[in-house]
Amino acid sequence: MPELPEVETVRRTLKNFIIGKEIKEIRVHYDKIVVGDTNNFVATLTGQTIRDIDRVGKYLIFILDSDAFISHLRMEGKYNIIETSKPLNKHEHLSFVFSDGTELRYQDTRKFGRLELVNKETYRHDLPLCKLGPEPWDADPKEIYAKIHKSNLPIKALLLDQTIMSGIGNIYANEICFSMKMHPLTPGKRVSKKRVAELIAVSKRILEQAIAQGGTTIHSFDANGITGFFQVQLQVHMQKVCPVCNGPITKEMVRGRGTYYCKVCQKKRG
Template sequence: MPEMPEVETVRRTLRPLVVGKTIDHVDIWYDKVITGDPETFKRELKGKTFTAVDRYAKFLLFRLGDLTVVSHLRMEGKYHLTTWDAPVDKHEHLQFAFTDGSSLRYADVRKFGRLQLVETGTEFQVTGLKNLGVEANSPEFSLDYFEKGLKKRSMNIKSLLMSQTLVAGLGNIYVDEVLWQSRINPLTPANELTKDQVKQLHSAINETIEEATKYGGTTVHSFLNAEGESGHYQEKLKVYGKEGQPCPRCGEDFVKIKISGRGTTYCLHCQKRV
C-alpha cells in the first residue's frame, strides 16, 4: 500500500498535470470505485475545474471549488494522464475527461481503491479520515504530543503505529524501518518506551518520511507516480523485506514474525525488549 511519501509523490506529480483543467465529463467503468452514487458523482463534477491537489496522510484531496474528491489508493491505485479516446485498459476504472481532450484515469489492479465526492470542508468526516491522528513530519507531530499519546496506550508499538490513530501516514515499510533505526522491539508496549526511545523514534519517523519523500517514495511491488516513474527509496531500506539477511549494524540475521497480521522484520540483537 502506498504510504505517505508515495502519496505525496503522487500529489506532487499530479498537480501540474490537472490543476486548471475543467471536467467535460466523467466516465466510470467500475461503479464500486465510487463511495456513494456514481451518477451523482458524474453529474456534480461536470464543468468543475481542478483548483488544487492536497493530501492528508495517505489520502489525496482533489479540490474543485466547493467540492472535494477524496481518493484513497489502497494497495495498487494509480493515476495517469492520457486522452479521452485512448483505449481503455481492463484495470482502468474511471476517467476525468477534460475540455482540452486530455483525461486523468484511475487504474487499480486490485480494485480496492475508492473515490468519494464531498463538500469542501467536510472531508474530515469521511470514514478513514475522521479517526486519523496528526501527520508524521508535521508541526502538530511534536515530541510532547507523541510522548503524551504513547503514555495513554498499552498496545505494542508496531500495531499502534500501523493503526494511524496517534500518528498518520506510516505503513508496514516505514514502521519496520523507524523501529530498527530506534533499536526498539516491535512488540514493546507503547507506554513502556523510555524517554530516550520516544525521542529517537520521533526523530526517526520525521527523518525517514522526509528522506523517503525526497527519493520519490519506495517501489517494492508496483508503485509508480503520476508520470509513470518508480520511487528510489527502496535502495535505502535497511530492514524491510530483508528476512534472513544480516543486520547492517550488528551482523545478526533479520527475523520475520507476524504482528496483528502484518509481516514484521527486525533484529533480535539490536531490537531486544528492554
C-alpha cells in the same frame, strides 16, 4: 500499500499535469470505487476545473471550483494520465475526461481504493479525515505519549494506527523501529516520554528522506510512470542481512503485518 511518501509523490506529480484542467466527462466503470451515489458524484464534478491537490495522511484531496473529492489508494491504486484515444485496460475503473483530450484514469488491480465527494471548505474536519491523528511533523510528544503509554499493543501496531499518528505504513514502521534499535513487539506502555519524542523525530527524518527520493517502489507503486528510489536506502524491510551487525534479518507477522527486524540490534527488553 502506498504510504505517506508515495502519496505525496503522486500528489506532486499530478499537480504538474492536471491543475487547471476542466472535467468534460466522468466515466465510472466499477461503481464500488465511488463511495455514495455514483450518479451524484459524476453530476457534481462534471464541468468543474481542478484547482489544487491536497494530502492528509495517505489521502489525496482533489479541490475543484466548488467541490472536492478524496481518494484513498489503498493497496494498489494509481493514477495514469493518458490520451483519450488509448484503449481502456481491465484494471482502469474510473476516467476523468478533460476538455483538452487527455484523461486521468484511476487504476486499481484489487479494487480496494475509494473516491468520495467531500465539502471543499471543511473536509479536514469531517469524516473520514477527522479521525486521523497528526502527521509526524505536527505531532506533540506529550499527546502521542498519552495515547500509547497504557497500551499493551506492540509499538509496530501502534505506528500503524492512523488515529495515533497518520501517514506511516508497514514499510516505514519497520524502518523506524530499526533506526531506533527498538524491537517491534515492544509494548506501548514501555516506551518512555524520551523515546516517544525520538520516535516522532525518527519518523519525520525517514519520511522526509523517502519523499526526497520519490517514495519507495515495492511491487506496483508508481506515480504516472515515475517510480521512487527510496528502496535502495531500506535498511531492514525485505532485507536479508542487517547492515549494522551483518546478522540475519528476521521476518515474522505482527498482528497480521510482515515485520522485518534484527534480533541483535533490536533486542527485546523488559
